[in-house]
Amino acid sequence: MFVSRLQLVNFRNYQNQLVSFSPGKVLIYGANGQGKTNLLEAIYYLVIGKSFRGKDSSLIRFGAESFFLGAKITKDGQKITLGIEYSGKGKIFTKNGQKQKGFSYLLGSLKGVLFTPDEPVNFFGSPTNRRKSLDLFLAQTSKTYLLNLIYYNKVLANKNALLKQPGTTENIIDAWDYKLAEYGAEIIKEREKSLRVLNELLTELNDELKFLLGKITIDYKPQGTLEKESFYRFLKQRQGEERIKKFALFGPHRDDFRFYLNDKDLKVFGSQGQKKGVLLLFKLAQAVYMTKILGEKPVLLLDDLYSEFDSEKRRALEGFFLNFSEQVLITATDPGDLKNYDQAVLINDGLVL
Numbered sequence: 001m002f003v004s005r006l007q008l009v010n011f012r013n014y015q016n017q018l019v020s021f022s023p024g025k026v027l028i029y030g031a032n033g034q035g036k037t038n039l040l041e042a043i044y045y046l047v048i049g050k051s052f053r054g055k056d057s058s059l060i061r062f063g064a065e066s067f068f069l070g071a072k073i074t075k076d077g078q079k080i081t082l083g084i085e086y087s088g089k090g091k092i093f094t095k096n097g098q099k100q101k102g103f104s105y106l107l108g109s110l111k112g113v114l115f116t117p118d119e120p121v122n123f124f125g126s127p128t129n130r131r132k133s134l135d136l137f138l139a140q141t142s143k144t145y146l147l148n149l150i151y152y153n154k155v156l157a158n159k160n161a162l163l164k165q166p167g168t169t170e171n172i173i174d175a176w177d178y179k180l181a182e183y184g185a186e187i188i189k190e191r192e193k194s195l196r197v198l199n200e201l202l203t204e205l206n207d208e209l210k211f212l213l214g215k216i217t218i219d220y221k222p223q224g225t226l227e228k229e230s231f232y233r234f235l236k237q238r239q240g241e242e243r244i245k246k247f248a249l250f251g252p253h254r255d256d257f258r259f260y261l262n263d264k265d266l267k268v269f270g271s272q273g274q275k276k277g278v279l280l281l282f283k284l285a286q287a288v289y290m291t292k293i294l295g296e297k298p299v300l301l302l303d304d305l306y307s308e309f310d311s312e313k314r315r316a317l318e319g320f321f322l323n324f325s326e327q328v329l330i331t332a333t334d335p336g337d338l339k340n341y342d343q344a345v346l347i348n349d350g351l352v353l
């Protein structure tokens, strides 16, 4: 799939901009602070229904009251139009001109994988960010996963409220734990399976691209089990501790997965370059996963990629992109950074020239 048209109205520093994109390698270039990342942010907004870097209110162009993003997607020769409007009153979602009840009805229409230079710090910095990142990928690849996650979070919120209430009995908590175990086991199963596959794909990519020396391993530490009944017993055994702390301490909302390079924890021992490399490989593995398992090539959104990697890695990457994406949008300050592109888009002060 690829984005053939994008409209930005009062989004960041864009007033009313229509951009046409070709499939293939698209170079988005311009000086610092002109709106290159804003453009990727807009496209990724249509992928995940929110910004990867700011609150909705901060995305409205200074002085305006709402923003609108619209896109035309070409998918297997068919055209899909998506629209999201945000104002202080909320968001309006449209697909093919029809208003939709929520973003979950748009999710998956445009599949995308984003890599930004700031991301490794956040990603390796906290388990919450790693979980969020994985959830964004899995929500795009599986509707069931998304639903289980939504239900799980609702039950979790209820359980947490009850744990704070004086006089809540064990029986009441039991009922919520049973539900948590039901959804939680499914979440853990999907995370376990996908991380195993992603690890295999990432290893193949690393061999092919000769990116980092050594073996990369993803170690997933689920806070529960893969089966509902044993998960429920796992939670029940820990109820005492949760009642004292008045907070749900166990379950996939506390899961973590860590990356090891030659059996050394990357978070603790990895260099900045190694962390960036592994995260980029992890993202590219997601694109391969979507292509191989779902049969849908996502759009790759790579912010300032070439300032991050040495020339050998750049060369390896250039040959790779279009195997697993129909369209890759790469931002750069120097137009000489990307060779053999299909389209170059110059951005200047919120305008596409």
Ligand SMILES: Nc1ncnc2c1ncn2[C@@H]1O[C@H](COP(=O)(O)OP(=O)(O)OP(=O)(O)O)[C@@H](O)[C@H]1O
Residues within 6 Å of the ligand: 011, 012, 013, 014, 030, 031, 032, 033, 034, 035, 036, 037, 038, 039, 058, 059, 060, 061, 062, 331, 333
């Ligand atoms: N809500 C907003 N309204 C108007 N302008 C905004 C808004 N939010 C951010 N901007 C402007 O957007 C610009 C930054 O855009 P962006 O992050 O896309 O830059 P960039 O071209 O990727 O630059 P760099 O190469 O430095 O990363 C800044 O000039 C900033 O003032």
